[in-house]
Amino acid sequence: MPKKRGYHHGNLREALVDAALALIEAKGPSGFTLSEAAKQAGVTPAAVYRHFAGREDLIAEAARQGFEIFADLMEFAHAKGQPSALASFESVGRAYLAFARKYPGHYISMFESGISLNRSPELAQVSGRAMAVLERAAADLSEHIPPEKRPPSRMVAEHIWAMSHGVVELFARGEPGTKSPFPPEDLLESGIGVYLRGLGLIKPDS
Incomplete structure (x- = not known):
């Protein structure tokens, strides 16, 4: 100590x-x-108590700092995949897994602590920045589809976020429970591929 x-x-x-x-x-x-x-x-x-009113305030600050790192990582991953919309989208998914592995304390604070993302304007703003990266990546994928037939980019982003979170929780955190013979990255990439093909966002042979 x-x-x-x-x-x-x-x-x-x-x-x-x-x-x-x-x-x-x-x-x-x-x-x-x-x-x-x-x-x-x-x-x-x-x-x-000179800095935090209670434990939840302390956890909320850990979550805010985590979202700052997370949003920066997502933005870097998105840019790394350019100019390919699909490569950028998949890169963002891999970044999600990488963040969960490297920053488990932040990840738990952000997604498993029960802290509301609207607890403070700062927390809401930075968490929104992270989602905006995924939403932008989803919008790029649907540019070739007529506007009236495009799936809402926010819906696509939230579906992929949920899929990423599920892979992290079940297979990427090293916790006891469900095991898979496939690497988490492969599970997520194949799941994203099936989902995007089903929506017509990428060609069947991509």
């Missing part, structure tokens, strides 16, 4: 978020107390 130290340089808030992320990974979002987060950060429990 780290020794207690002063945070006069202004890093206490980040130290508490880092402590919360470690505890969330180990115990889940409801499995720790603010006192435990303070102990992990090496400060007194009273120090926590």
Whole structure:
């Protein structure tokens, strides 16, 4: 356990978020107390309340920071696939899996803690930025379809988001339960392909 130290340089808030992320990974979002987060950060429990009103506020900040990383990663993945709309779309899906693996504490805070995305304007804004990348990628795929026949890009984005989340939860997090002989990336890519072909967004031989 780290020794207690002063945070006069202004890093206490980040130290508490880092402590919360470690505890969330180990115990889940409801499995720790603010006192435990303070102990992990090496400060007194009273120090926590100078920055966070309670545990949910601390988790919400972890989620906000996670969405910042997530949105940046999604935007990078989308740009990496250009100029191919399909490559960009698939790249965004792979980025989702990569984020869940690399930042499990953030991922849990964002999607499994029960924290509302509308808890603060900042959290709502950054979570919307992440969804907007996927929605833009979906819109690019349907440009060749007459407007009156295009599926709503928001609907497509949410379907793929749900599929990605399901693959992460069942196969990519390394938790006990369902196993698959196929890599999560292959499961997601093939599932996306079947879905997009069914909507006519990509050709059957693509």
